[in-house]
Amino acid sequence: MSDPVRKTTLMQCCGAAVSSVHGAVRPRPIDERFLRSITDAGLPHAKRTVTVTALPQFPRSAPTAAIVEGVFTPRRVNSSLTSFVVQHSQATFIVDPSFCIDAEHRAIAQLPAVLRPAVRPPAETIPTITGLQSELDLPALDFALPTHAHWDHVCGLLDLPDLPVHLHTTEREWAMTGPVAPVGGVRDALVDRPVLEYDLDGPPILTFTRSHDLFGDGSVVLVDLAGHTPGSIGLLTHTEHGWKLLAGDAAWHTLQIERVRQKAGFPGLFVDENRDLTFKTLHRLHLAQRLVPIIPTHDHDAALRLAAAETEVTEPLR
Template sequence: MPKALFSIVAGVALAVCSILSMAAQPDPILPRPSGPAPAVKFTIIKTGETPTRDALTWAGGSWSQKVMANHVAILVSHPSGRFLLDSGLGTQTGRHFDDQMPWWVKPLMRYQGFSPARAQLDARGEPAISRIVLTHGHWDHVAALHDFPEAEVWLTAGELDFVRTAKPPAVLPVQVNAPGIRWHTYALAPRRFGPFEQHLDLFGDGSAVLVPLFGHTPGSVGLVLTLSSGRQALFIGDVAWRVDGVTHQAPKPFISRRVVDHDAEATHDTVKLLHAIQQANPGLLIIPAHDAVVHDALGYYPRWVE
């Protein structure tokens, strides 16, 4: 083949491969409800905090900077009902932590400012919570399930298997083995939702949608909310502990991810996907479960974000 013709053929092949590669990339734009935005809002219920170092929360963090890792539950209000996203720390967490948390990790996970979600909600006369949706099953996200015996606890079947078989420090058996917990497993529908190949529309109107964020645990999920103002929020659980990790596409520090990430490589891939979503959706609120900087800016229960 003449050199000039070879160059043309090679160039065309490269262009075709590039186009096919771009076509294979998922659209990072998050869909919105097709009709008028329903009256959706959320509030962050802070149940405790753990002092730590920035460098222990994401790979680009500073050792000299002290930060707080919050423990929260998110109360979501929709015209068709309310639910909690995760439960935060609960009334029995202290005893469970002392009894079953391994000694070598206790200094890193000690918490302060303890204020269970159930006590805060009851103090303001809030109606009973009938559903708790878990981003994942780690101990600090399920610690208050005992405080809500009337609630169904929603998680994927894979995550329930993980919860029932994982060991401390990931899961404390005393928190999840009580016969009274009303586990409710669900499957994500195999239909695309923006960049996600699966999703579950909780109310059928596109305003509260669960999406797969696998890696940190086998069945980790996130929640996309479209608020009454039209603004969108993406709750990412523990895929990244700080929004800085998403912004810089950085994983957790080596030691941290070895201890807490079920699949560190898959978790980092999810961080990269979240970064693409962040870049493609201006104004999107990305809310990690433990990022006190993000939480402080939004405010805490009883302040609502709409």
């Protein structure tokens, strides 16, 4: 008897393999017409600053071409499951609580077998709760704010019971009420806890068409980065060292943003919900990087640069 689920998985694997080979030789070209059509609405007026802390994380070395389509130099790049803590005068919250204790059984085991080797992080990967406990100066968390509802952005919630979650309405509907749940324990992480929904009800910011001012003071503005998932967002944060944009998985690495290169076909075809829209969002990030540093969640070196910028001491003028 034929197995339609297995057949579909094999067909997807074959398609992803063909796409990866084709993309390595002939990567998807920049859409110059779309790029010229994008307008820049400028930065918001921020009344205060916030502090953004990248929690410590262990990197995984990966072939560049497996992350950035058609790019082979440098030969390898560092990726990681980085979480960020944002401190505002009204609240302290965690962005992308990425990794839980015993993630192999609680999340990764639920992924399709073909994906597990590609996404499994190193054994030394630091659970979010452990990273939080290592940062002794951080205040207690008031809520979590995932950029999107994939397992490696909410798995850490399994170790943070009862912590409220702020989630884009579009993303919650997709993750919690759709006919097929995102794999990897996503619903397990979000069910039975307070979930506060928000909409992108604000004006265009930078090159992004919609926004939401989280505190009403311009210091943390959520922007539309749809494509990777239907409700993916980024966080534009105003720090003492300037603006920073936490971009989730709209791009996995800054090389994608610099060169406007989509994710490699494997595993990109499995993880980008809307490949075309994700590519358009990448164009918007490419233009926005002229004004703000962009930190993709999985770009380990970008997280290190953020940490260095946030801890640097300004020398007095002489």
